[in-house]
Amino acid sequence: MSARVAFLQLYRLGILLAVAWLVHAHHARLRIEGDAPVRVSEVTLWFSNATQLELDLGAHGGFHVLDQSGAKLGYVIRTLPQAERILGYCGITDTLVALGSDDRVLGFKIRSSEDTKTHVGDVMADRHFKKTWNGLTWEQVASMDLAKAGVEGVSGATKTSLAVAEGIVHRFRVAQGEAQAKTWRWGARDIGLAIVTTLGLWMTFTKRPGRERWRRWFQWLVIGYIGFLNGDLLAQSLLAGWAKSGIAWHQSPGLLFLAAAAFLVPWAAKRPVYCQQLCPHGAAQEIISRHAPVRWRVGVPESVERGLRCLPALLLLFVLFVILLPLDFDLATIEPFDAYLIRSAGVATLSIAVIGLLATLWVPKAYCKYGCPTGALLEFVRSRGVGDRFERRDIAAGVLLLLAIFMHTQHAAWRAVFL
Ligand code: SF4
Known part of the structure; x- marks a missing residue:
């Protein structure tokens, strides 16, 4: 790894940790004061x-x-x-x-x-x-x-x-x-999630013949087990909660293992393990577009595509506002992931999930490309290897960090303007 690539990756990780720390400090201050x-x-x-x-x-x-x-x-x-x-x-x-x-x-x-x-x-x-x-x-x-x-x-x-x-x-x-309350508690749910995550890691790195066939079966396991049975999906609501109150690593070690793999593997080894292997909504979209007739596919005009690709970043900006002001807003409603917990899913979540799955009939993985803030966050930390450069996403992330610092230090003024 060249010095430039190493620096870029440290910059990205540093931005992520700095924003998480600011959110944590901000909420601790609000809670204690x-x-x-x-x-x-x-x-x-x-x-x-x-x-x-x-x-x-x-x-x-x-x-x-x-x-x-x-x-x-x-x-x-x-x-x-x-x-x-x-x-x-x-x-x-x-x-x-x-x-x-x-x-x-x-x-x-x-x-x-x-x-x-x-x-x-x-x-x-x-x-x-x-x-x-x-x-x-x-x-x-x-x-x-x-x-x-x-x-x-x-x-x-x-x-x-x-x-x-x-x-x-x-x-x-x-x-x-x-x-x-800081003792590890490995329940059946954690062990199951750790096993599926490990399988996902293996699927990411193996070069064995037949990998693609196994991966197709694995996608059904991911949808059934991580999605419907466990409901442990990475989402803005979860990440915001962890940043605000700290990670319950002793209570949910399986989920922590999944999150660590989701962020660290693309950061260190370029492979988007969560989006490619472990996200039930990504797997569901892939299965649908695999079975959709090719003649249904539509091309998105470049100008529209450019605008749509900004949406996940704008949603991340919105999430930052919600957690730093703070606003009484349920972040689960801007993503489809709670739809897998069918009994507790709200209308907004279900609508985003259904629309995202339908859209993939015409544009493969449309929601991943144009609507997912969690995917955008994981993509932000992903290394591009030797050809990696300082890009627009890095500038945007730097601006987000400055905004978070400003909102944390000038909290009273922000609240007066927005609330
Ligand atoms: S982009 Fe979002 S929905 Fe798509 S696979 Fe990644 S986390 Fe899942």
């Missing part, structure tokens, strides 16, 4: 040298407290939104908990509350209650049984104080649960 971002002034009670708060994108989902030199002084977490279902006397309470550099609780304070003001004041005035968790570790707070620990609440503000206590324990439990 919610409608009331934590300010440095709120933590100086425990950390007098604090000058900045650094968002923690890990499972604990809080903020590192830093001094001017960037040294870590401690950590803070707020109980909302995770504890938004825990009601006190007449509403929810947002509490801020501080932990020292030894990961032990220093104290808590109420940031805001919908509860009765006098009750909230009583809670914060009760010195004994305020020290309930002081000195405890993450694990000790998360596993705390409030009744057994003798946490009875503050006299005159029992419901409010117990809601604060439950909110703190719940928040630590959520953080600990997310931190600990």
Whole structure:
């Protein structure tokens, strides 16, 4: 591989990872800050040298407290939104908990509350209650049984104080649960998907005679197993969810293996393994166009073709807007892949699937060429080998990355314009 080709491939992978990281950071910020971002002034009670708060994108989902030199002084977490279902006397309470550099609780304070003001004041005035968790570790707070620990609440503000206590324990439990749920779970579904993916890889690279005949049988397996039985297709809704919330690799290792093969094989070895072998909708289109009479084929005029080929890229742009603004829009409705989950498929998804399959009677793989954003993403990372050049797709991807950076850093201004 020449240096130019290696650089191009690193550029493409870098763009993909950078956009995914921006989406992840953006949603972590929205999730953690919610409608009331934590300010440095709120933590100086425990950390007098604090000058900045650094968002923690890990499972604990809080903020590192830093001094001017960037040294870590401690950590803070707020109980909302995770504890938004825990009601006190007449509403929810947002509490801020501080932990020292030894990961032990220093104290808590109420940031805001919908509860009765006098009750909230009583809670914060009760010195004994305020020290309930002081000195405890993450694990000790998360596993705390409030009744057994003798946490009875503050006299005159029992419901409010117990809601604060439950909110703190719940928040630590959520953080600990997310931190600990990282063990691989290989179920039958994952093993099946890994086997079919491996067969697809073999089909991609083998040169054995009879390969084309086996591939035709394999396409039916892909439609039946990956499509209708498993429903584990790569789609914008799945990739956006992974970028936003992280990959559930420990829960869906089979799907992760499929996705890794789909992106890494074309990136490293030029072969579009997912689109050629493993996508049920691609296989269905290929089967239909194989059986459609050749006389039905129509040529798409070049000017129309040029316009249509822009559609997948425009859909990717739309997806970026939806996930960064964020808009309340179901990304599954812009692709046909949910149609394979017949019972839960919506009208839009089914329509795109049916129209795409019908179109292939006249234009082979019409949907793949002119409508598929997921295919466009996989095609973007695919190497073209020694003749590879910096192309329009690379410029477009660079522009998308700049747009994502702008939307992430200027989020408030964007929301004001579009929402
Ligand atoms: S372009 Fe889209 S529909 Fe076609 S094979 Fe690839 S992922 Fe499937």
